Amino acid sequence: MSDSRVIEKAYEAARERYAELGVDTDKAMSQLSRTAISLHCWQGDDVGGFEKTAEGLSGGGIMATGAYPGKARTADELRADIEKAMSLIPGKHRLNLHAMYAEAAGKVERNELGAEHFTAWLDWAKANELGLDFNGTFFSHPKAESGFTLSSADEEIRKFWVEHGIACRKIGAAMGKELGTACVTNLWIPDGFKDIPMDRKGPRERLRKSLDEIFAEKIERKRLLDSVESKLFGIGSECYVVGSHEFYMGYAVENRVLLCLDTGHFHPTEVVSDKISSVMTFLDEILLHVSRGVRWDSDHVVILSDELRSIAEELVRGDYLERVHIGLDFFDASINRVAAWVIGTRCMLKALLIALLEPTQKLREMELAGDYTARLAMLEEHKTLPFGAVWDYYCLKENTPAQADWLKEIRDYEAKVTSLR
Ligand code: RNT
Ligand code: ZN
16 A cells, blocks of 8 residues: 555655746646546447447457456446546546447337437436547447448448437437536448458548538537547458548548547557647647557557657647547457556546646747757656656545555455456
């Protein structure tokens, strides 16, 4: 168990050290506490969902691997797991739901879903004072098996998914209204070809038409924020993805919807940290799906990597925290699923804290003065500043376990709850 007196002492020393550089640690912590991360419900059950006929993930070109015991089998179990995870993460956050997590008695088709199928989630969100975000589920469904949904040449299939998209916006708007905080409702479709297409144009024209139909109804932004997510390739769509980055960038700029940048959806040498200031020049707001790409997998648990730190730095340096919605998107079925949420979210917060503790103004002055020697020297010196002491103190202040104390709680929860499933 960590000793709070040791943490407080270390914090005092860190506070002085940062003050010497003109950085106010208390201000950084208060900014951090105002930044909400949207936790993705699908980490809790390997992107399974609760549809009566669902056989797990299929036809979406996304895949959770591993067989760690204890995954949530019902919405109540999933909610309990999320509550556990949130109790181990400092700050107040949000929950990101997917349409396939509806709780309906009997089977309700995806194009017929309504807010009434999410009342238990809504009541729970209210009771826990959480904002909700939402996603259409355009995969793991017989009507997605051809590999095409909104861009399908089969008019009946295309219509079905357009209706699903419209239904999801209504659900998102109802959630936003009910909870008094805009619901970011994201749209990702798996559409694409495994092998070389001969028609790249047709599906993209159909996708544009479908999106226009889905977004036709104007809904107040204080309730609903629409977002569209691109991808470079997926399993089974290696040669061509209809909803590419260029496609959605154009669509988002033209239609003033949010663009979702998933950090695992680009070429391995491309980084989202470098894209943020470019897209923010043309867009009001964006959504991030923070993930960790490893070789061909786009969804490893987020760690405190150089790129995660760079993303957080961009958000802080560009003063984008109010305009960028931070969501997580990873799934790992090979480790304790509740721990995966805790690790990933705590890392996202640590990256933000490190960025908030940066003497940005001083570094900017060096750059403007052309003193690139000092810029490099100071950036490297800052890497060993005592941010860990500030982080531990922040956890303590927010009444969440500091250091690795949270792991013991996961072990207890595993023994008492998840291992009995
Ligand atoms: C898939 C996208 C998408 C999904 C979730 C489950 O490649 O990243 O965001 O991960 O909708
Ligand atoms: Zn994503």
